[in-house]
Amino acid sequence: MIFVLRPLLGIALSAWLAAGAAQGGSFVEFPNVSDHAPPLTGYLARPDAGLSGLIAGPEKKADRYSAVVVLHGCAGISSRSIDIADRLGAWGYVALAVDSFGPRGTTNACSGGFAHHQAFDAYAALRYLGQQEFVDPARIAVLGQSMGGIAVLYGLDRDLAAQYFAERFRAGVALYPGCITLPRFAAPVMILIGEADDWTPAERCRDMVRQARPDSAPIAMKVYPGVYHAFDAVALGTGVRYRGHWLEYNEAAARDAEDRTRAFLAEHLAVSPRAKESAR
Numbered sequence: 001m002i003f004v005l006r007p008l009l010g011i012a013l014s015a016w017l018a019a020g021a022a023q024g025g026s027f028v029e030f031p032n033v034s035d036h037a038p039p040l041t042g043y044l045a046r047p048d049a050g051l052s053g054l055i056a057g058p059e060k061k062a063d064r065y066s067a068v069v070v071l072h073g074c075a076g077i078s079s080r081s082i083d084i085a086d087r088l089g090a091w092g093y094v095a096l097a098v099d100s101f102g103p104r105g106t107t108n109a110c111s112g113g114f115a116h117h118q119a120f121d122a123y124a125a126l127r128y129l130g131q132q133e134f135v136d137p138a139r140i141a142v143l144g145q146s147m148g149g150i151a152v153l154y155g156l157d158r159d160l161a162a163q164y165f166a167e168r169f170r171a172g173v174a175l176y177p178g179c180i181t182l183p184r185f186a187a188p189v190m191i192l193i194g195e196a197d198d199w200t201p202a203e204r205c206r207d208m209v210r211q212a213r214p215d216s217a218p219i220a221m222k223v224y225p226g227v228y229h230a231f232d233a234v235a236l237g238t239g240v241r242y243r244g245h246w247l248e249y250n251e252a253a254a255r256d257a258e259d260r261t262r263a264f265l266a267e268h269l270a271v272s273p274r275a276k277e278s279a280r
Contacts, residue, residue: 045089071148149177194227
């Protein structure tokens, strides 16, 4: 549910990365959770390599890093997803931006019904990252925007996707998600959403927080007055109408959301010195 100018509609992520090498991350392919599903692809950023390393400057290499799985919105993976991964890398995390559409031949899911697939893709990414020698498997979070935010909530709920996996995320960040009912989260969740969002209403998230079951992990939420859907997408500028909904960038909300995300991850993940410093 985030409007983006996709540079790779129907084009393999690997080809796009080859054409836009400024990011300096790497293209990866990894198994899905089902043997019958196609392998997944993604963009991997590391604190000690590529653009993330250039942004943050030199640091003693850690034995193992905390990590964050990044889930895109309903228009698919984009330069925005890559930027988020690189920023997380600069904060001291390994970040994997997952392309849930390319391997399936999908270009858009804004009509709904796809978030549960993304939630399972997140666990495939969790499993993949946990097998890497440079990642601490006990310190992996998941972050998603819009449809990706729905997938975060679905993925962390013990009665939904989480019940099918032994692996666990340490925390989740959901930006302007469509909220679920009667949640029972297996890990702490933070929701960042605009009061004026007419695609994924903030009131549903307030209801979700009120309805959370007693044994749910904590839910933190920040609602930004007068702020619309996709408020952190700079490319939206003063706003556009997309599929009947208003999407608009808000610099103040975007900066606050970034600060809160940085602090939330630092609180819930065992972070490198670089990430701790960035969170201050």
